[in-house]
């Protein structure tokens with residue numbers, strides 16, 4: 001179908017009376033930079049620095065086998081634009097149909113303007129609100145929840161929600177406990193106003209007391225980098241907290257929806273570590289076959305990981321229309337949340 005045939009500029013959207021307007025996922029997209037490093041590639045590169053690791057250690061502790069790294073001159077916005085274009089096309093829309101852009105990222109191109117504004121410009125969209133959400137690996141869940149609220153209250157009809165990261169820029173390649181875990185990429189969804197859910201229920205949480213267990217403490221002052229601008233993590237503390245809060249968040253959105261875990265066709269968690277994802281599924285009494293897993297091929301892409309996993313599951317035919325999805329994120333802050341979706 002040609003782009004002019006798919007253009008849908010004059011729809012009638014449902015009214016904003018409470019309970020009559022929802023946000024549904026109209027299309028998904030994703031993008032991975034072409035440079036792919038297997039564990040073996042990384043092991044060889046780290047060996048040149050005198051850092052010892054192995055494919056066996058990485059696979060056993062994390063489930064990660066490969067990740068993608070963007071070239072040094074490729075920013076988050078460039079990855080996000082590619083994912084956004086795919087999501088808009090999958091929704092059967094044109095960029096000018098979008099009336100809200102939210103980008104979740106902790107690796108913005110610049111201090112300001114926001115990555116969302118840069119993506120807006122690249123897409124040739126003029127005038128709609130565009131802003132970033134910074135909640136690290138929970139960023140996409142935060143962004144989706146904000147967009148859901150703005151659609152429900154009539155502020156927007158068609159929202160582009162993007163997660164885009166170049167986390168490779170934050171890594172200390174002398175720290176084997178963190179540099180093997182992360183990758184770069186982007187994912188996006190188009191949310192559209194509808195008289196049917198769509199997004200059924202959401203929850204968001206944060207607890208700043210845990211800021212020290214996962215952070216990038218550096219800053220810029222007077223043109224100088226102050227402190228260390230690379231990622232620091234207490235892996236075991238993050239692991240324990242992640243499994244616990246993901247379980248609580250899942251139950252919270254199920255309770256809000258008046259449902260139980262048996263309604264879930266697919267669990268699509270933040271892709272940090274296979275063991276965390278399996279632990280979460282076990283607590284929900286879901287078989288591991290119901291967990292969408294891309295961490296093995298993408299590593300942890302922070303705010304991009306959930307929309308990347310969703311898009312891969314949609315395009316591979318795993319996720320089908322009419323199914324119920326549990327999206328869950330957890331990350332630095334500490335932040336966490338969940339979104340229950342009738343897809």
Ligand code: ACO
Pocket residue numbers: 052053054057058061062136137138176177178180214233234235236238239242272273276300302330331332
């Ligand atoms: N290769 C080989 N050995 C390693 C490596 C490596 N890359 N990294 C650590 N080790 C060693 C350690 O030095 C330690 O050795 P020792 O016993 O001689 O002291 C041993 O492996 C065990 O280290 P642990 O830290 O106890 O390993 P653990 O089983 O906890 O796994 C991991 C570490 C993978 C980081 C795990 O704790 C984890 O996944 N935590 C959660 C991480 C996470 O999800 N982070 C993302 C959050 S989302 C966000 O906001 C960015």
